[in-house]
Amino acid sequence: MRQAVFRGGIGAPEIILILAVVVLLFGAKKLPELARGSGRALRIFKAETKGLIDDEDEATPKPIQAREAEQESPAEAERRADTAD
Known part of the structure; x- marks a missing residue:
């Protein structure tokens, strides 16, 4: 009998009894x-x-690779400077 209660879970009669209590x-x-x-x-x-x-998200520092990826490469800076002239 004990296994039947656990196997079936909580059914409608049990929930009604709990709510009544x-x-x-x-x-x-x-x-x-x-x-x-x-x-x-x-x-x-x-x-x-x-x-x-x-x-926590703000406190954790960015990985070094991510910071390097954000920095502009010298070639990109030179290209941007050439197009600005």
Whole structure:
């Protein structure tokens, strides 16, 4: 019997039972307030983790090869100078 529960996962009867217990514990009036608070917490968490990821991207130095690729080669500088004249 124990394997049947794990093999099938959580079905509709189990979810209904869990929701009924939650309503009994917290009351119907508190549920929207709890959901609102959870939503705010998730939004704040998401914004903070995005900020941390952005900070890491800015803090990591570019590889040397990328910096060299960004620099202009002498031949390109000479060509640009010739076309400007």
